[in-house]
Amino acid sequence: MQATIEVKDLRKRFGSTVALDGMTFTVRPGRVTGFVGPNGAGKSTTMRVVLGLDAAESGSALVAGRVYRTLRSPYRHVGALLDAGAVQPSRSARHHLLWQAHSQGLGARRVDEVLDLVGLRQAARRRAGEYSLGMRQRLGLAAALLGDPPVLMLDEPFNGLDPEGMVWIRGLLRSLAAEGRAVLVSSHLMSELQDVAGHVVVVGRGRVVADTGVADLIGRHTTLEEAYLELTRDAVEFRGGPR
Numbered sequence: 336m337q338a339t340i341e342v343k344d345l346r347k348r349f350g351s352t353v354a355l356d357g358m359t360f361t362v363r364p365g366r367v368t369g370f371v372g373p374n375g376a377g378k379s380t381t382m383r384v385v386l387g388l389d390a391a392e393s394g395s396a397l398v399a400g401r402v403y404r405t406l407r408s409p410y411r412h413v414g415a416l417l418d419a420g421a422v423q424p425s426r427s428a429r430h431h432l433l434w435q436a437h438s439q440g441l442g443a444r445r446v447d448e449v450l451d452l453v454g455l456r457q458a459a460r461r462r463a464g465e466y467s468l469g470m471r472q473r474l475g476l477a478a479a480l481l482g483d484p485p486v487l488m489l490d491e492p493f494n495g496l497d498p499e500g501m502v503w504i505r506g507l508l509r510s511l512a513a514e515g516r517a518v519l520v521s522s523h524l525m526s527e528l529q530d531v532a533g534h535v536v537v538v539g540r541g542r543v544v545a546d547t548g549v550a551d552l553i554g555r556h557t558t559l560e561e562a563y564l565e566l567t568r569d570a571v572e573f574r575g576g577p578r
């Protein structure tokens with residue numbers, strides 16, 4: 336199975352808004368790739384197109400070497416965390432995962448394994464609606480890991496995690512990449528990414544503005560955040576007003 340995400344010349348508009356304007360990059364196995372860019376740059380739309388949740392007008396998106404909707408057991412090829420809020424609130428976390436596992440031909444043992452992996456074993460029988468944001472993020476990660484996939488695509492996985500959770504997730508992401516998986520992580524938290532990502536795809540206005548090793552970027556600038564701000568200076572659409 337190919338551990339890659341290949342996005343080529345994706346174009347998409349929402350009405351008069353250009354969301355993707357020739358988005359092109361490849362996520363390779365064995366490293367965490369940061370996916371960064373200003374608000375509205377097209378990160379979530381790209382991920383949604385890769386997962387077949389949105390259709391592009393042109394271009395192609397392959398995950399594990401295939402178009403997502405042609406994958407027979409998608410969870411075994413790609414795990415995604417897109418919207419941590421997307422849980423049935425009255426269902427327990429374990430039940431939520433059991434239901435997803437069942438739909439993919441996976442058993443209860445794997446559900447308990449991923450609950451352990453994300454630290455939710457103790458809280459597994461509580462209703463997901465009572466979960467904090469950080470707990471929902473962990474639950475979303477557990478779902479992404481269910482099929483033990485070679486590709487992971489995580490939209491803002493650091494959101495809501497407490498400091499212990501941040502340390503934990505950095506270790507988890509590093510070990511998933513060290514196992515040879517392709518791990519794409521979108522985030523606005525450059526300091527978190529700097530510690531964990533080997534590579535970074537920087538986007539602005541629906542296209543890639545840099546696709547490079549983090550060490551190379553930091554070599555030229557002091558921090559990933561400084562490099563990012565420099566690269567995206569002309570691509571920021573929504574700026575805060577004067578204080």
Ligand SMILES: Nc1ncnc2c1ncn2[C@@H]1O[C@H](COP(=O)(O)OP(=O)(O)OP(=O)(O)O)[C@@H](O)[C@H]1O
Pocket residue numbers: 349352353354372373374375376377378379380381
């Ligand atoms: N369902 C939609 N309807 C209309 N416009 C949309 C829709 N989804 C995205 N867009 C627009 O497409 C552009 C790209 O949005 P997208 O959510 O992909 O950006 P993003 O890089 O993920 O931003 P953020 O960092 O704020 O999450 C934005 O201008 C956004 O307003």
